[in-house]
Amino acid sequence: MKVFILGQYILMHSVIYRTELLKQCGLELPKHTFYVDNIFVYQPLPHVKTLYYLNVNFYRYFIGRDDQSVNEQVMIGRIDQQIRVTKLMLSYYDVMKIKQRKLRRYMVRYLEIMMVISSILAIKSGTEENMEKKEELWQSLRKLNLKLYLRLRYGFLGQGVNLPGKSGMKFPIAIYKMTQKFFGFN
Numbered sequence: 001m002k003v004f005i006l007g008q009y010i011l012m013h014s015v016i017y018r019t020e021l022l023k024q025c026g027l028e029l030p031k032h033t034f035y036v037d038n039i040f041v042y043q044p045l046p047h048v049k050t051l052y053y054l055n056v057n058f059y060r061y062f063i064g065r066d067d068q069s070v071n072e073q074v075m076i077g078r079i080d081q082q083i084r085v086t087k088l089m090l091s092y093y094d095v096m097k098i099k100q101r102k103l104r105r106y107m108v109r110y111l112e113i114m115m116v117i118s119s120i121l122a123i124k125s126g127t128e129e130n131m132e133k134k135e136e137l138w139q140s141l142r143k144l145n146l147k148l149y150l151r152l153r154y155g156f157l158g159q160g161v162n163l164p165g166k167s168g169m170k171f172p173i174a175i176y177k178m179t180q181k182f183f184g185f186n
Helices: 019-024 037-042 072-077 079-092 101-125 128-144 146-153 156-160 165-183
Strands: none
Touching: 037 079, 037 101, 072 079, 072 101, 079 101, 079 128, 101 128, 101 146, 101 156, 101 165, 128 146, 146 156, 156 165
């Protein structure tokens, strides 16, 4: 496989795993939780030996309803669940020890996206409570895996969502809006 660029990642609606593989890796999705599609894609991936690509639409996902879980305001309202899923993903593997270079890079990038999404949602919420949750998420990563924390926190995106002060919160929101228009998400 070629290397995925930043912002490119595998989504649940484009993945089918063998049931045996899901049992082997011990996949267990948390109940009554949104955003577990990230876990479904991420956790089994290091156990995959062979990938097949089929240029077939297995699923069509309608985007644009106000009550959808991926609607920005709904995601902000469910930030606790987004953070919970992110923390679970961080705990599955020490991704820095994955031997296959491309897989390691992909897994790190996926976690980077999850950290950035959680951080942006906290910033966009505008509440002190969510900003504390954002800080706690970064600190829990620091305690869990210092090497990964340093890679994510001091990478371009990590620095962008952790700028100090009120003006530091305007920059990531502006970048988020530009990327939103470019990639067409939410």
